[in-house]
Amino acid sequence: MAVGNFGDGMDGIYFNRIAGSGEIYAENEPTTTLLAKQGDLEVMLYRIGGESVVWLFPASDPNAIEFFFVHVGVVELALDDGVVALEPGESFSVSGLTSEVPVKMHGDTQILYVTNCPAYESVSRFEESLSDLLKRVNEKDHYTFRHSKAVLHYSLALYDAMHENCPAIPRDDLAVAALFHDVGKCFVPVEILQKPERLEQNELRYILRHPVDSGRMLLPKFGEQIAEIARNHHERLNGTGYPRGLTKEDISLSSQIVAVADAFDAMTSDRGYNIVKTFQEAAEELFSLPQEFDTRITSVLKRLVKNGALDEGGTANA
Ligand SMILES: [Fe+2]
Ligand SMILES: [Fe+2]
Secondary structure, three states: OOEEEOOOOOOOEEEOOOOOOOOOOOEOOOEEEEEEEEOOEEEEEEEEEOOEEEEEOOOOOOOOOEEEEEEEEEEEEEEOOEEEEEOOOOEEEEOOOOOOEEEEEEEEEEEEEEEOOOOHHHHHHHHHHHHHHHHHHHHHOHHHHHHHHHHHHHHHHHHHHOHHHOOOOOHHHHHHHHHOOOHHHHHOOHHHHOOOOOOOHHHHHHHHHHHHHHHHHHHHHHOHHHHHHHHOOOOOOOOOOOOOOOOHHHOOHHHHHHHHHHHHHHHHOOOOOOOOOOHHHHHHHHHOOOOOOOHHHHHHHHHHHHOOOOOOOOOOOO
16 A cells, blocks of 8 residues: 555555645635546645635536535625525535636635546636736726626637637637636726716727737736737727727637627627617627628627527626
8 A cells, every 4th residue: 555645646545735724825816736636536725815706617518517615714606696605614516507606705715626627727727817807807897897707608608609610719718818808907097997978089098908908917827829819809800990900810719709799798788878789689780790790600699699598697688
């Protein structure tokens, strides 16, 4: 019988001694420790200090199961029909999720996380920036925060329904890009973001550069593929978009998906100064602009709206 440290790759009994477990919490800087791994099964310890929000995403694998045990702290799940608070010793499991769920942590928190869908690598990469970026957007402007969630929801619905035309990018990467596409707005003064009247030329400059800032903020943590989506979500196929006026061949299909989701949410939500369109009107209008939006995407959007598939998720009519 071998006895050693986890990761030695031998049969036997393995011990995990986590330095500072239960004592060291970094404010809004989560750490995830991989405690055990066997095949696709992973057991992780997630620790974070302060107030923070993480997200549960629908898994791409229908057989995925995730189990969470609250060891330290209080965890709140914001569900459609109310908030459920869990205390130490309580747990929850997740399977077959159809829309993303925000999970709030209060104070120092430790959660044991078990999944049969390998997540450690993407979770640890994702969480480094997630809470910080999300916090910045939320502090800035609640419209942008709600809009970011809606664009995430629509982008994933389009991605899932596109089948053979689906871009090669992993689903989780598209999710990161969609959720944070407008994070560069944290550099736009709040008076400009919320101004109901037409913007002056010097004010417009701030708006025009937000995709560049989003891309710049995402690049070091998440790489070029995700940064490109954020940078190009206001570009249009015929070169009439901004900030660079790129054309079709220079805009990835993934960023076009986020562009359609972005425009769709802007058209169907009340921003205080626009005429709010119905889902059907917005989908028809986007489909009628093939010179700007890819019809491989807008045709799928039209179909999803017709089938009522976009009404779920809690973001559709928010
Ligand atoms: Fe934007
Ligand atoms: Fe946007």
